[in-house]
Amino acid sequence: MSDVKDPGEIFSLEGKSIIVTGARRGMGRTHAILMAKAGAKVVVSDIDQKDCERVVEEIKEEGGEAIAKKCDISKKEEVDALIKTTKNEFGSVDVLVNNAGIADFKDFFQMTEEDWERTLDINLKGYFLCSQAAAKEMKEQGGGVIVHVGSVAMGQVGIGFPNLVHYVASKGGIAGMTEAMAVDLAQYKIRVNAVAPGMIDTPMIDPIKADKSSMEAAVQRLPMKRAGEPVEISKAVLFLASDASSYMTGAVVNVDGGWLAS
Numbered sequence: 001m002s003d004v005k006d007p008g009e010i011f012s013l014e015g016k017s018i019i020v021t022g023a024r025r026g027m028g029r030t031h032a033i034l035m036a037k038a039g040a041k042v043v044v045s046d047i048d049q050k051d052c053e054r055v056v057e058e059i060k061e062e063g064g065e066a067i068a069k070k071c072d073i074s075k076k077e078e079v080d081a082l083i084k085t086t087k088n089e090f091g092s093v094d095v096l097v098n099n100a101g102i103a104d105f106k107d108f109f110q111m112t113e114e115d116w117e118r119t120l121d122i123n124l125k126g127y128f129l130c131s132q133a134a135a136k137e138m139k140e141q142g143g144g145v146i147v148h149v150g151s152v153a154m155g156q157v158g159i160g161f162p163n164l165v166h167y168v169a170s171k172g173g174i175a176g177m178t179e180a181m182a183v184d185l186a187q188y189k190i191r192v193n194a195v196a197p198g199m200i201d202t203p204m205i206d207p208i209k210a211d212k213s214s215m216e217a218a219v220q221r222l223p224m225k226r227a228g229e230p231v232e233i234s235k236a237v238l239f240l241a242s243d244a245s246s247y248m249t250g251a252v253v254n255v256d257g258g259w260l261a262s
């Protein structure tokens with residue numbers, strides 16, 4: 001018997017129960033669809049139940065297994081209900097993909113305390129609440145995987161992100177949290193990694209796309225001269241969610257068309 005498994009087996013999520021937050025559209029939608037294609041039973045979660053159900057239908061049409069569950073990740077009681085539903089419906093919580101987030105472009109001096117709290121509540125506290133609730137189950141089960149979706153906009157990367165002070169603070173927090181969680185949870189066989197996307201073509205960048213010249217300038221800055229497709233991030237999420245990354249924990253993987261290299 002070879003000690004080297006087939007790629008199909010290494011990347012397989014067959015029978016795994018996976019939660020994807022922020023999955024009604026954008027990257028979350030493609031993470032959910034790709035995970036289902038890799039054999040996972042997927043909980044499609046977001047703030048709108050009907051939108052989640054549409055993604056579930058897409059998955060089912062292609063022969064996958066999924067359920068929809070509304071959850072605002074900034075609310076502990078909704079997060080607890082998400083984990084409970086996952087356990088009840090699929091029997092376990094094997095992988096959590098913390099993907100939900102907001103980017104509320106705001107001038108620094110116009111940024112209110114409420115703006116700051118809303119962004120940090122969703123982008124950072126929400127990741128903590130989902131992680132803690134999921135990790136409790138994973139610890140009891142004897143292991144699991146958590147994948148955070150951070151951003152290249154996390155600070156200390158040598159490029160600036162105007163009008164996003166609260167967003168960059170939250171994504172920097174995710175980078176730190178990834179390392180700290182990896183250290184705390186390795187003893188329970190729970191791996192924690194993050195993917196840091198560059199500029200990806202989702203509704204989140206509509207404000208940039210609305211101004212054609214600023215979008216063109218943004219694309220020209222990128223060595224690959226194009227924004228990424230959502231599924232190009234999902235492929236990295238699949239890598240981190242699967243046995244393909246079995247010896248990785250505490251890492252932040254940049255998927256950015258060479259942006260940080262430029």
Ligand SMILES: NC(=O)c1ccc[n+]([C@@H]2O[C@H](COP(=O)([O-])OP(=O)(O)OC[C@H]3O[C@@H](n4cnc5c(N)ncnc54)[C@H](O)[C@@H]3O)[C@@H](O)[C@H]2O)c1
Pocket residue numbers: 021022023024025026027028045046047071072073074099100101102103122126149150151152153196197198199200201202203204205
């Ligand atoms: N698009 C980019 O260029 C880019 C770059 C780097 C990182 N990211 C990150 O990728 C992730 C996915 O974003 P996207 O680009 O697909 O944008 P998107 O706006 O299409 O998706 C974000 C999703 O999160 C959901 N969401 C917002 N608040 C929520 C809450 N309180 N509870 C649950 N869900 C909530 C939204 O409803 C939406 O479906 C985010 O964490 C974002 O910060 C995006």
